[in-house]
Amino acid sequence: MTLHPEVRPRPAGHTMEVRLRVNGADRTLQLAPQVSLLDALREHLGLMGTKKGCDQGACGACTVLADGERINACLTLAVQYTGREITTIEGVTDGELQRAFVRHDGFQCGYCTSGQICSAIGMLAEHAAGMPSAVTEHRHGDAELTDAELTQAEIRERMSGNLCRCGAYNGIVDAIQEVAR
Incomplete structure:
Protein backbone atom coordinates (compact mmCIF):
# COMPACT_ATOMS: atom_id res chain seq x y z
CA MET A 1 0.00 0.00 0.00
CA THR A 2 1.38 3.39 -1.00
CA LEU A 3 0.53 6.47 1.02
CA HIS A 4 -0.29 9.72 -0.72
CA PRO A 5 2.81 11.99 -0.47
CA GLU A 6 0.96 14.54 1.67
CA VAL A 7 0.01 12.01 4.36
CA ARG A 8 3.32 10.24 4.75
CA PRO A 9 4.71 10.29 8.26
CA ARG A 10 7.23 13.06 8.69
CA PRO A 11 10.62 12.22 10.11
CA ALA A 12 11.16 12.91 13.80
CA GLY A 13 12.40 16.44 14.36
CA HIS A 14 10.73 17.81 11.23
CA THR A 15 9.71 21.44 11.59
CA MET A 16 7.76 23.81 9.47
CA GLU A 17 7.39 27.55 9.24
CA VAL A 18 4.38 28.85 11.16
CA ARG A 19 3.40 32.50 10.82
CA LEU A 20 1.29 33.84 13.65
CA ARG A 21 -0.01 37.30 14.40
CA VAL A 22 0.15 37.57 18.17
CA ASN A 23 -0.93 40.68 20.06
CA GLY A 24 -0.61 42.74 16.89
CA ALA A 25 2.89 41.54 15.93
CA ASP A 26 3.70 39.15 13.10
CA ARG A 27 5.83 36.25 14.33
CA THR A 28 7.46 33.48 12.30
CA LEU A 29 8.40 30.28 14.11
CA GLN A 30 9.95 26.96 13.14
CA LEU A 31 7.74 24.40 14.87
CA ALA A 32 7.01 20.71 14.73
CA PRO A 33 3.50 20.30 13.27
CA GLN A 34 2.18 18.84 16.53
CA VAL A 35 3.10 21.85 18.72
CA SER A 36 0.02 23.27 20.43
CA LEU A 37 -0.76 26.95 20.25
CA LEU A 38 -0.30 27.07 24.02
CA ASP A 39 3.23 25.67 23.81
CA ALA A 40 4.07 27.98 20.90
CA LEU A 41 2.97 30.99 22.95
CA ARG A 42 4.72 29.99 26.16
CA GLU A 43 7.82 28.08 25.06
CA HIS A 44 8.61 29.73 21.73
CA LEU A 45 7.35 33.29 22.20
CA GLY A 46 7.87 33.65 25.96
CA LEU A 47 4.30 34.79 26.61
CA MET A 48 3.83 33.29 30.05
CA GLY A 49 0.50 34.95 30.90
CA THR A 50 -1.42 32.14 29.21
CA LYS A 51 -1.36 29.27 31.70
CA LYS A 52 -1.15 25.53 31.22
CA GLY A 53 -3.64 24.07 33.66
CA CYS A 54 -5.00 20.68 32.73
CA ASP A 55 -3.61 20.53 29.15
CA GLN A 56 -6.87 18.76 28.21
CA GLY A 57 -9.28 21.64 27.54
CA ALA A 58 -11.19 21.18 30.78
CA CYS A 59 -10.10 24.15 32.90
CA GLY A 60 -9.89 27.20 30.61
CA ALA A 61 -6.62 28.52 32.06
CA CYS A 62 -5.18 28.57 28.53
CA THR A 63 -8.03 30.60 26.98
CA VAL A 64 -6.88 33.11 24.37
CA LEU A 65 -8.73 34.97 21.63
CA ALA A 66 -8.42 33.98 17.96
CA ASP A 67 -9.89 36.73 15.79
CA GLY A 68 -11.85 37.77 18.87
CA GLU A 69 -13.28 34.30 19.59
CA ARG A 70 -12.22 32.47 22.73
CA ILE A 71 -10.41 29.18 22.29
CA ASN A 72 -8.51 26.72 24.46
CA ALA A 73 -4.93 27.08 23.25
CA CYS A 74 -3.98 23.67 24.65
CA LEU A 75 -6.37 21.89 22.27
CA THR A 76 -5.29 23.59 19.07
CA LEU A 77 -2.21 23.24 16.93
CA ALA A 78 -0.25 26.42 16.27
CA VAL A 79 -0.21 25.68 12.55
CA GLN A 80 -4.04 25.84 12.50
CA TYR A 81 -3.89 29.54 13.38
CA THR A 82 -1.58 30.73 10.63
CA GLY A 83 -2.66 34.20 9.58
CA ARG A 84 -5.19 34.66 12.38
CA GLU A 85 -5.01 37.31 15.10
CA ILE A 86 -4.19 35.74 18.45
CA THR A 87 -4.68 37.86 21.56
CA THR A 88 -3.24 36.72 24.86
CA ILE A 89 -3.57 38.45 28.22
CA GLU A 90 -0.41 40.40 27.36
CA GLY A 91 -2.26 41.89 24.39
CA VAL A 92 -5.38 42.95 26.28
CA THR A 93 -5.05 46.72 26.21
CA ASP A 94 -8.33 47.84 27.75
CA GLY A 95 -7.76 47.50 31.50
Whole structure:
Protein backbone atom coordinates (compact mmCIF):
# COMPACT_ATOMS: atom_id res chain seq x y z
CA MET A 1 0.00 0.00 0.00
CA THR A 2 1.38 3.39 -1.00
CA LEU A 3 0.53 6.47 1.02
CA HIS A 4 -0.29 9.72 -0.72
CA PRO A 5 2.81 11.99 -0.47
CA GLU A 6 0.96 14.54 1.67
CA VAL A 7 0.01 12.01 4.36
CA ARG A 8 3.32 10.24 4.75
CA PRO A 9 4.71 10.29 8.26
CA ARG A 10 7.23 13.06 8.69
CA PRO A 11 10.62 12.22 10.11
CA ALA A 12 11.16 12.91 13.80
CA GLY A 13 12.40 16.44 14.36
CA HIS A 14 10.73 17.81 11.23
CA THR A 15 9.71 21.44 11.59
CA MET A 16 7.76 23.81 9.47
CA GLU A 17 7.39 27.55 9.24
CA VAL A 18 4.38 28.85 11.16
CA ARG A 19 3.40 32.50 10.82
CA LEU A 20 1.29 33.84 13.65
CA ARG A 21 -0.01 37.30 14.40
CA VAL A 22 0.15 37.57 18.17
CA ASN A 23 -0.93 40.68 20.06
CA GLY A 24 -0.61 42.74 16.89
CA ALA A 25 2.89 41.54 15.93
CA ASP A 26 3.70 39.15 13.10
CA ARG A 27 5.83 36.25 14.33
CA THR A 28 7.46 33.48 12.30
CA LEU A 29 8.40 30.28 14.11
CA GLN A 30 9.95 26.96 13.14
CA LEU A 31 7.74 24.40 14.87
CA ALA A 32 7.01 20.71 14.73
CA PRO A 33 3.50 20.30 13.27
CA GLN A 34 2.18 18.84 16.53
CA VAL A 35 3.10 21.85 18.72
CA SER A 36 0.02 23.27 20.43
CA LEU A 37 -0.76 26.95 20.25
CA LEU A 38 -0.30 27.07 24.02
CA ASP A 39 3.23 25.67 23.81
CA ALA A 40 4.07 27.98 20.90
CA LEU A 41 2.97 30.99 22.95
CA ARG A 42 4.72 29.99 26.16
CA GLU A 43 7.82 28.08 25.06
CA HIS A 44 8.61 29.73 21.73
CA LEU A 45 7.35 33.29 22.20
CA GLY A 46 7.87 33.65 25.96
CA LEU A 47 4.30 34.79 26.61
CA MET A 48 3.83 33.29 30.05
CA GLY A 49 0.50 34.95 30.90
CA THR A 50 -1.42 32.14 29.21
CA LYS A 51 -1.36 29.27 31.70
CA LYS A 52 -1.15 25.53 31.22
CA GLY A 53 -3.64 24.07 33.66
CA CYS A 54 -5.00 20.68 32.73
CA ASP A 55 -3.61 20.53 29.15
CA GLN A 56 -6.87 18.76 28.21
CA GLY A 57 -9.28 21.64 27.54
CA ALA A 58 -11.19 21.18 30.78
CA CYS A 59 -10.10 24.15 32.90
CA GLY A 60 -9.89 27.20 30.61
CA ALA A 61 -6.62 28.52 32.06
CA CYS A 62 -5.18 28.57 28.53
CA THR A 63 -8.03 30.60 26.98
CA VAL A 64 -6.88 33.11 24.37
CA LEU A 65 -8.73 34.97 21.63
CA ALA A 66 -8.42 33.98 17.96
CA ASP A 67 -9.89 36.73 15.79
CA GLY A 68 -11.85 37.77 18.87
CA GLU A 69 -13.28 34.30 19.59
CA ARG A 70 -12.22 32.47 22.73
CA ILE A 71 -10.41 29.18 22.29
CA ASN A 72 -8.51 26.72 24.46
CA ALA A 73 -4.93 27.08 23.25
CA CYS A 74 -3.98 23.67 24.65
CA LEU A 75 -6.37 21.89 22.27
CA THR A 76 -5.29 23.59 19.07
CA LEU A 77 -2.21 23.24 16.93
CA ALA A 78 -0.25 26.42 16.27
CA VAL A 79 -0.21 25.68 12.55
CA GLN A 80 -4.04 25.84 12.50
CA TYR A 81 -3.89 29.54 13.38
CA THR A 82 -1.58 30.73 10.63
CA GLY A 83 -2.66 34.20 9.58
CA ARG A 84 -5.19 34.66 12.38
CA GLU A 85 -5.01 37.31 15.10
CA ILE A 86 -4.19 35.74 18.45
CA THR A 87 -4.68 37.86 21.56
CA THR A 88 -3.24 36.72 24.86
CA ILE A 89 -3.57 38.45 28.22
CA GLU A 90 -0.41 40.40 27.36
CA GLY A 91 -2.26 41.89 24.39
CA VAL A 92 -5.38 42.95 26.28
CA THR A 93 -5.05 46.72 26.21
CA ASP A 94 -8.33 47.84 27.75
CA GLY A 95 -7.76 47.50 31.50
CA GLU A 96 -11.42 48.00 32.47
CA LEU A 97 -12.07 44.29 33.01
CA GLN A 98 -8.82 43.79 34.92
CA ARG A 99 -9.65 46.69 37.23
CA ALA A 100 -13.13 45.25 37.82
CA PHE A 101 -11.57 41.88 38.73
CA VAL A 102 -9.44 43.67 41.33
CA ARG A 103 -12.36 45.70 42.72
CA HIS A 104 -14.57 42.63 43.09
CA ASP A 105 -11.89 40.18 44.29
CA GLY A 106 -12.30 38.21 41.07
CA PHE A 107 -9.04 36.42 41.64
CA GLN A 108 -7.13 34.95 44.53
CA CYS A 109 -4.08 32.97 43.46
CA GLY A 110 -4.35 34.49 39.96
CA TYR A 111 -3.56 31.31 38.06
CA CYS A 112 -6.85 31.23 36.15
CA THR A 113 -7.19 35.01 35.81
CA SER A 114 -5.66 35.44 32.34
CA GLY A 115 -7.94 32.73 30.94
CA GLN A 116 -10.93 34.16 32.80
CA ILE A 117 -10.31 37.65 31.41
CA CYS A 118 -9.77 36.46 27.82
CA SER A 119 -12.87 34.29 28.09
CA ALA A 120 -14.89 37.19 29.51
CA ILE A 121 -13.84 39.42 26.61
CA GLY A 122 -14.93 36.77 24.12
CA MET A 123 -18.14 36.10 26.05
CA LEU A 124 -19.08 39.78 26.14
CA ALA A 125 -18.57 39.97 22.37
CA GLU A 126 -20.72 36.85 21.86
CA HIS A 127 -23.50 38.38 23.94
CA ALA A 128 -23.24 41.72 22.13
CA ALA A 129 -23.57 39.85 18.82
CA GLY A 130 -26.78 38.21 20.05
CA MET A 131 -25.40 34.69 20.29
CA PRO A 132 -27.68 32.62 22.51
CA SER A 133 -26.55 30.48 25.42
CA ALA A 134 -28.22 27.66 27.32
CA VAL A 135 -29.86 30.34 29.49
CA THR A 136 -31.17 32.33 26.51
CA GLU A 137 -31.59 29.68 23.80
CA HIS A 138 -35.37 30.06 24.02
CA ARG A 139 -34.83 33.64 22.81
CA HIS A 140 -32.76 32.72 19.72
CA GLY A 141 -33.44 35.30 17.05
CA ASP A 142 -34.90 37.73 19.59
CA ALA A 143 -33.89 41.24 18.53
CA GLU A 144 -33.74 42.32 22.16
CA LEU A 145 -31.20 39.61 23.06
CA THR A 146 -28.29 41.93 22.26
CA ASP A 147 -29.73 44.62 24.53
CA ALA A 148 -30.61 42.27 27.39
CA GLU A 149 -28.68 42.74 30.60
CA LEU A 150 -26.36 39.90 31.42
CA THR A 151 -27.77 38.19 34.49
CA GLN A 152 -25.61 36.32 36.94
CA ALA A 153 -27.08 33.04 35.67
CA GLU A 154 -26.22 34.01 32.11
CA ILE A 155 -22.64 34.94 33.01
CA ARG A 156 -22.15 31.75 35.01
CA GLU A 157 -23.37 29.61 32.12
CA ARG A 158 -21.30 31.43 29.51
CA MET A 159 -18.16 31.28 31.70
CA SER A 160 -18.64 27.64 32.73
CA GLY A 161 -15.62 26.53 30.66
CA ASN A 162 -13.28 28.41 32.99
CA LEU A 163 -12.55 26.92 36.37
CA CYS A 164 -11.17 28.71 39.43
CA ARG A 165 -9.40 26.50 41.95
CA CYS A 166 -9.83 29.14 44.65
CA GLY A 167 -13.57 29.55 44.12
CA ALA A 168 -13.55 33.26 43.28
CA TYR A 169 -16.61 32.82 41.07
CA ASN A 170 -18.79 35.42 42.81
CA GLY A 171 -16.16 38.12 42.30
CA ILE A 172 -15.60 37.05 38.69
CA VAL A 173 -19.31 37.23 37.94
CA ASP A 174 -19.66 40.61 39.69
CA ALA A 175 -16.70 42.02 37.74
CA ILE A 176 -18.09 40.86 34.40
CA GLN A 177 -21.56 42.11 35.24
CA GLU A 178 -20.17 45.55 36.14
CA VAL A 179 -18.29 45.83 32.85
CA ALA A 180 -21.27 44.54 30.86
CA ARG A 181 -23.45 47.38 32.15
